[in-house]
Amino acid sequence: MMEKLVVIGAGMASGRLLEHLFEADPTAYDVTLFNAEPRGNYNRIMLSPVLSGEKSYAEIVTHDDAWYAQNNVTCRFGERVERIDRDRKMVVGAQGEVAYDKLVIATGSDPFIIPCDGHDLDGVIAYRDLDDTNRMIDTAPGQRAVVIGGGLLGLEAAAGLRMRGLDVTVLHLAGHLMERQLDPAAGYLLRADLERRGITVMTEASTKCIRGETCVEAVELQDGTVLPADLVVMAVGIRPAARLAKDNGLIVNKAIEVDAQMRTSDPDIFAVGECIEFAGQLFGLVAPLYDQAKVLAATLLGQDAVFAPKQLSTKLKVTGCDLFSAGDFAEGPGREDVVFRDPARGIYKRLVIEDDQLVGAVMYGDTADANWFFGLIKDGTDIAEMRETLIFGPAYQGGAAVDPLAAVAALPADAEICGCNGVCKGQIVAAIDGGATDLGAVRATTKASASCGTCTGLVEQVLAATLGDAFQMPAAQPVCGCTDLSHEDVRRLIKSQALKSQPAVWQELGWSTPNGCHICRPAVNFYLLADWPLEYQDDPQSRFVNERKHANIQKDGTFSVVPRMWGGITTADELRAIADAADKYDVPTVKVTGGQRIDLLGVKGEDLPAMWADLNAAGLVSGHAYSKGLRTVKTCVGTDHCRFGTQDSTGLGIRLEKRLWGSWTPHKVKLAVSGCPRNCAEATCKDVGIVCVESGFEIGVGGAAGMDVKEVEPLVKVATEDEAVEWTVAFVQLYREHAKYLDRPYKxxxxxxxxxxQQTLTDAAERKALVDRFDLSQTIYQTDPWAELAVREKARAFAPIADLTLEAAE
Incomplete structure (x- = not known):
């Protein structure tokens, strides 16, 4: 008979414990999981990207409902445990009792709230869980937020709130930020970086009280300074959540006391995570929590295991700040510093050496070699022979630059690669030996680089060092010659640094040319347009000639004009208008396109405005055949006329085209809707293809029929037309928000x-949020560029621009 295991707390430590337990023996225990939050396990260290908008909650969920169901876990979420009856071996929850054979307490920690006057006002919150994060997200842009605490958590909160458009002030009691991890010089650089983002930083600032009647109105400091505030975030520290253990007679000092097997003073009760104390130590970083989880899983299965705390390092996850700290960097007798500064690039490195050993390291601006330095500190390596070149990292040991992969190859198997998920080099190598030969496979197998992503480059280096020539390191190509940054870097920095204009990009990201070039300007224009639809105004002069003239340029300098025909449907009046335009403007060629439209080829550039006016007057709008946006939605006749049709494919195609037209996307997007599996509309080779079946709609994505021929991959099957529209719009918006400029969906x-x-879109709330963001952008940019008023307003766009008179890349 299976033993009964009750776990109190669905945090990261207990989540990893259950993973180890089920992987080793899924039938060992009948598990019941309590959690005070109304949800299961998610990656709490990734709440800051959720706050900033870079990730959604769905992306940081580590165990979803399906995982708990698959492993037969009884979930009691949203239910607090009131007490533990140790004599009867019962856990008493708000909804009733549960018996246990073994019990695990994983209650984590509670945020410390400064007990000043006003700390209980509405609008004063901590930053500890998803509910706190959502409260900050719900605070309207433009409001004033005061973050009390300039440590790791407080700065992540401040950066996220600033990216949400709030006016943010950070108050910190010490003389410089993150004083436990940083020396004053690195603290200064961090402060300067945050201030460049528009965050006000006040050090040596002591809070006297929080003002307000029922809601927070201001923060008053001890020196009399009053800061108006609509939101106050307390991020001044945490305390182990050990009350439940203490109230029920377990030994508790600063936290729940455990031995090396994670056993409390009761032999059938264990504890893991931030709520424990071992050998006088408390734990707040994720790596030791994962080590504890592994030890406890082995203990519960009757195996020998011992928890041994390791040397820890800190990496700041405030997007755009590269910061690393490890070891002891305090000054003292017998210690010497090696310091490297490059003010122009914002780089600072400090190494602390004692008795020919590296004992501390602080880095800001360039942390690429952080793991190597951390290994030297952990291992107590004798650095006497490399003393002169130590500051330059592993690539320069021996007096000259060597293969950077040699340093990665030399890392021991227990060297930590992914701090977020506690993955060491040995686990990655084992996954590679087991067949994971690319980054995606390693990520899926080990979770390395699956969270914040800062270790991605190091994971790729482990792949390269292990596989040799069989692995081809992905090259991050720069956008153009104006910058060394890749498309992905530029897009990330536009979001993280809230850059909302082209001059801001050129200035803040160090462009070598003052106004960009014909390669980077269209890309940056799109990224700004997609990321900041309310704040950024489209720049026609940063578009290719086709998009400026709203027609495709031909090899002889004439243009091709394609009116839009919704879903391939037209009328006699529309056809007469097209025929009249062809006659009036001496169009030499009229062609039916593969996308069920009519193309007027050979139109003179000077005739374009007048032709557009005539077509507009007949009710025709631009088909955007020239654009990086929705081109066409191809349909078959469906149930209207075909005896094989299962759904109204024409109606759905028209509905989708009217919903999606005019949306700028990274590349052209083509859709098709076929009324039955016979697929007359060729839906299976489109960017989005929908095949109607008796039970509803099968949606596929990522097809291609150009230089690459590729069948769609199945995305989802839905029952209703409304669902088909919702999924399609959400997919297009996800593509808009994440893809590299000029990458088709399949790439x-x-x-x-x-x-x-699929994981992102399966979450109904995230899917709706994507649709809402798409609709928001459409209210601004879904206009007909052929409209006579638009033509007049954009007249300057037709002036020739030497560096952008290029054909749009297909």
Whole structure:
């Protein structure tokens, strides 16, 4: 008979414990999981990207409902445990009792709230869980937020709130930020970086009280300074959540006391995570929590295991700040510092050496060699022979630059590669030996680089060092000659640094040319347009000639004009208008396109405005055949006329085209809707293809029929037309928000993986949020560029621009 295991707390430590337990023996225990939050396990260290808008909650969920169901876990979420009856071996929850044979307490920690006057006002919150994060997200842009605490958590909160458009002030009691991890010089650089983002930083600032009647109105400091505030975030520290253990007679000092097997003073009760104390130590970083989880899983299965705390390092996850700290960097007798400064690039490195050993390291701006330095500190390596070149990292040991992969190859098997998920080099090598030969496979097998992503480059280096020539390191190509940054870097920095204009991009990201070039300007224009639809105004002069003239340029300098025909449907009046335009403007060629439209070829550039006016007057709008946007939605006749049709494919195609037209996307997007599996509309080779079946609609994505021929991959099956529209719009918006400029959907999918797209879109709340963001952008940009008023307003766009008179890349 299975033993009964009750776990109190669904945090990261207990989640990893259950993973180890089920992997080793899924039938060992009948598990009941309590959690005070109304949800299961998610990656709490990734709450800051959720706050900033870079990730959704769905992306940081580590165990979803299906995982708990698959492992037969009884979930009691949203239910607090009131007490433990140790004599009867019962856990008493708000909804009743549960018996246990073994009990695990994983209650984590509670945020410390400064007990000043006003700390209980509405609008004063901590930053500890998803509910706190959502409260900050719900605070309207433009309001004033005061973050009390300049440590790791407080700065992540401040950066996220600033990216949400709030006016943010950070108050810190010490003389410089993150004083436990940073020396004053690195603290200064961090402060300067945050201030460049528009965050006000006040050090040596002591809070006297929080003002307000029922809601927070201001924060008053001890020196009399008053800061108006609509939101106050307390991020001044945490305390182990050990009350439940203490109230029920377990030994508790600063936290729940455990031995090396994670056993409390009761032999059938164990504890893991931030709520424990071992050998006088408390734990707040994720790596030791994962080590504890592994030890406890072995203990519960009757295996020998011992918890031994390791040396820890800190990496700041405030997007755009590269910061690393490890060891002891305090000054003292017998210690010497090696310091490297490059003020122009914002780089600072400090190494602390004692008795020919590296004992501390602080780095800001360039942390690429952080793991190597951390290994030297942990291992107590004698650095006497490399003393002169130590500051330059592993690539320069021996007096000259060597293969950087040699340093990675030399890392021991227990060297930590992914701090977020506690993955060491040995686990990655084992996954590679087991057949994981690319980044996606390693990520899926080990979770390395699956969270914040800062270790991605190091994971790729482990792949390269292990596989040798069989692995081809992906090259991050720069956008153009104006910058060394890749498309992905530029897009990430536009979001993280809230850059909302082209001059801001050129200035803040160090462009070598003052106004960009014909390669980077269209890309940056799109990224700004997609990421900041309310704040950024489209720049026609940063578009290719086709998009400026709203027609495709031909090899003889004339243009091709394609009116839009919704879903391939037209009328006699529309056809007469097209025929009249062809006659009036001496159009030499009229062609039916593969996308069920009519193309007027050979139109003179000077005739374009007048032709557009005539077509507009007949009710025709632009088909955007020239654009990086929705081109056509091809349909068959469906149930209207075909005896094989299962759904109204024409109606759905028209509905989708009217919903999606005019949306700028990273590349052209083509859709098709076939009324039955006979697939007359060729839906299976489109960017989005929908095949109607008796039970509803099968949606596929990522097809291609150009230089690459590729069948769609199945995204989802839905029952209703409304669902088909919702999924399609959400997919297009996800593509808009994440893809590299000029990557078709199939190329984007090959990089991010269909699994991630499906996981993201399966979350109903995230799907709705994507649709809402798409609709928001459409209210601004879904206008007909052929409209006579638009033509007049954009007249300057037709002036020739030497560096952009190029054909749009197909």
């Amino acid at each position: 984007w999918l090959s990089k991010v993986g269909l699994d991630w797209v």
